[in-house]
Amino acid sequence: MSRGRFSPWLQRLLLAGLAAGMVLAGGEIALRGVRFSAPVQPITIVGRDGKAKPDDDRGMIPDSELQFRFNPGAEWRGRRINALGFLGREAESNKAPGAVRVICMGDSCTAQGNPPYADFLHERLTNAPPTPQPWEAFNMAVHGYSSEQGLRLFRRQTRYLQPDYVTLYFGWNDLWRSRTTDRLKLARRSGPIWGRIQKLMNRSRLYQFIVSRSQARQTPDADNYVLRVPPEEYRQNLLALVTEIRAAGAVPILITAPRASTLTPLLAANRQVARIEDAYRLHDEYCEITREVAKETGAPLLDLARIFREESLDALFSDDGIHLVKDGRRRIAEEIYKLLVELNATRSRE
Structure with missing residues (x-):
């Protein structure tokens, strides 16, 4: 029946x-x-030339909590991703007994370069440790990350690696324009199965066509955009990072992101900012927030933005005015090293 x-x-x-x-x-x-082809929502990273570049399909993969991350063991733009899932030297998950561990978090300014500045810092700390104990440093930065992603990465992985110092170099990706804030975007968590489904959908020409027609009806003016991490959320993220790094038994070090005197106009052409003047204004605002959080919390501050501006170090930047060439990365490592020596000298006098 x-x-x-x-x-x-x-x-x-x-x-x-x-x-x-x-x-x-x-x-x-x-x-x-x-x-017909219209790729949908690729992970885009702004390179040192100021141009947006799509992710390597194997090296940068979707993540249900962080939106995207490096794929351990894969290659990304000619560089091998280490076992922890980052660019730079290999590092053990378990810290050696008695060792002092410095972890460098941030965006492409920290992750980029072969070697990145964390590796220069590791070499300096190994050859001339600030204290009798053995010291080490390694990179845990990811191209394209904002402070919102950095906070989630710390909660998920960094805090379990027994850091003694954690440097925080964020700000640029936070101030870029987006259709949705990172906080809202990352709140829509999905499992790995949906991530794979989304990836397959993005390859469908029909799906690309539907999405491209929908986007074509949207007027690309300033009213349709927000900042990836608005100023108040950036402040909240830094405050949370300082609190949680200390709770993990480590010392947070806040770093203001330096810039050259001239930024590439491609930032406006790529619609990362509405006008190039906004990039200067917002960068100054986010650097000032970083200084305020350091003052409010008593966290050590490395004011690279001031140092590079006062010493007119434009030659240390790449063409975009944001990322550093090799000598610039070496200079950052040296400034972090000097601060670590100073912090430990102060401790020994107390």
Whole structure:
């Protein structure tokens, strides 16, 4: 009885599904036939030349909590990602007994370069440790990360690696424009299965067509954009990082992101800012927030923005005015090293 009653309904459902599938398949085939392509929502990283670059499909992978992350063991732009999932030297998860561990967190300004400044710092600390104990440093920064992602990364991984010092070099990605704030975007957590489904959908020409038509109806003016991490949320993230780093038994070191006297106009062309003047203004604002948080919490501050400005160190920047060339990364490592020596000298006098 039950079988006969539902059979026509099931037949209609199957026929409807088959018809819909044929329509979708036909659309997909037609779009591929005319070689339509409009990649949807790739992970984009701004390079040292100021141009947005898509992620390497194997080196940068979706993450349900962080949005994206490096893939341990894979290669990304000619560099091998270490076992911890970051660029730079290999580091053990377990700290050696008696060792002092410095972890460098941040965005591409910290992650970029071969070697990154964390490796220069490691070399300096190894050759001339500030105290009799053995010292080490390694990188836990990711291209494209904001302070919102940095906070989540610390909670998920960094705090379990027994840091003694954690440097925080964020700000640039926080002030870029986006359709949605990072906090809202990252609140929409999904599992790895959905991440794989989303990746497959992004490869569908039909899905690309639908999304591209939808985006084409949106007017790309300033009213449609927000900052990835608005100023107050940036302040909250830094305050949370300082609190949680201390709770983990480590010392937070806040760093203001330096810039050259001239930034690339591509920042406005890429719509990361509405006008290039906004990049200067917002950068100054976020640096000042970093200083205020350091003063409010008593956390050590390395004011690289002031140091690089006062010493006119434009030659240490790449063409975008944001990322550092090799000598610039070496200089950052030296400034961090000097601060660590100073902090430990102060401790020994107390």
